Amino acid sequence: MTVKELCESAGFSPICLPDPEREVEGGYCGDLLSWVMGRAKSGQAWVTIMSNINIAAVATLCDTSVIILSEGVMPDAGVAEAAEARGINIAATELPTYEAAVRVSQLI
Amino acid sequence: MRPAVCFIKADSSETGSDMSDSVKFRFDVDGSNFTTAGQASVQVKKNLRELGIPAEAIRRVSIAMYEGEINMVIHAHGGVAEVEVFEDKIVIVLSDTGPGIPNIELAMKEGYSTAPDNIRSLGFGAGMGLPNMKRYTDGMKIDTELGKGTTITMVVNF
Ligand SMILES: Nc1ncnc2c1ncn2[C@@H]1O[C@H](COP(=O)(O)OP(=O)(O)OP(=O)(O)O)[C@@H](O)[C@H]1O
Ligand SMILES: [Mg+2]
Numbered sequence: 001m002t003v004k005e006l007c008e009s010a011g012f013s014p015i016c017l018p019d020p021e022r023e024v025e026g027g028y029c030g031d032l033l034s035w036v037m038g039r040a041k042s043g044q045a046w047v048t049i050m051s052n053i054n055i056a057a058v059a060t061l062c063d064t065s066v067i068i069l070s071e072g073v074m075p076d077a078g079v080a081e082a083a084e085a086r087g088i089n090i091a092a093t094e095l096p097t098y099e100a101a102v103r104v105s106q107l108i
Numbered sequence: 109m110r111p112a113v114c115f116i117k118a119d120s121s122e123t124g125s126d127m128s129d130s131v132k133f134r135f136d137v138d139g140s141n142f143t144t145a146g147q148a149s150v151q152v153k154k155n156l157r158e159l160g161i162p163a164e165a166i167r168r169v170s171i172a173m174y175e176g177e178i179n180m181v182i183h184a185h186g187g188v189a190e191v192e193v194f195e196d197k198i199v200i201v202l203s204d205t206g207p208g209i210p211n212i213e214l215a216m217k218e219g220y221s222t223a224p225d226n227i228r229s230l231g232f233g234a235g236m237g238l239p240n241m242k243r244y245t246d247g248m249k250i251d252t253e254l255g256k257g258t259t260i261t262m263v264v265n266f
Contacts, residue, residue, distance in 0.1 A: 061167070
């Protein structure tokens with residue numbers, strides 16, 4: 001399933017989707033950036049409550065398919081623009097991290 | 109691992125001096141700016157892709173370099189990052205003039221971190237950076253002197 005389809009089916013709000021056709025292959029949940037760097041795999045949807053600019057770099061280097069900001073978190077100022085420029089997809093949801101991840105798992 | 113010492117010496121030029129078939133990138137890492145932290149690693153990822161390096165090697169290099177780059181920003185007021193690409197391996201050298209690492213064995217332990225609270229609130233400070241660097245590379249060497257600085261050399265074969 002593509003990132004765009006996932007957002008539509010799951011009801012995640014797109015923040016920026018410069019690469020909407022990217023395929024979602026599994027998921028990873030985590031907020032400690034170097035933990036995510038060590039574990040997240042290419043193509044995964046990354047569910048996190050971290051909203052600062054460094055998530056764009058982490059997503060770029062881990063090559064995750066989309067950052068899903070959970071628990072009603074919104075990106076800090078400037079993050080969406082930076083992500084858009086780097087081709088990083090970001091979506092947001094009011095759902096808690098666990099439920100957001102379950103929804104990803106059910107849909108893909 | 110052999111050329112590590114040569115790189116540290118040949119630190120000024122941007123091409124691989126007398127070592128013929130290599131491409132070298134050099135970046136100044138700004139130690140005061142958190143919004144640009146990680147830029148050198150992101151740029152290296154792009155450059156390596158253009159050179160046609162295998163994806164898995166690019167991933168390992170850029171993740172290991174990112175961890176080192178962030179460490180230079182958080183713990184050492186910035187520094188210099190150099191990446192040299194050879195036919196079958198990539199060598200990353202990160203040098204800073206920060207406080208040095210008092211106990212390398214401790215610093216290498218998963219979960220050990222001296223990151224202050226304001227840095228932790230950004231998602232850093234899990235104490236996983238150095239372990240990740242070791243895990244993602246085929247060789248890693250830390251040269252450090254208290255009050256002088258730290259140079260970390262990493263090699264990724266492909
Ligand atoms: N370049 C450096 N100069 C001085 N000290 C360093 C340097 N790099 C690492 N350290 C020390 O080693 C510790 C462990 O580093 P490591 O990267 O594993 O964890 P961290 O940076 O604290 O957290 P994380 O990388 O998980 O966000 C640091 O907390 C710091 O005390
Ligand atoms: Mg670190």
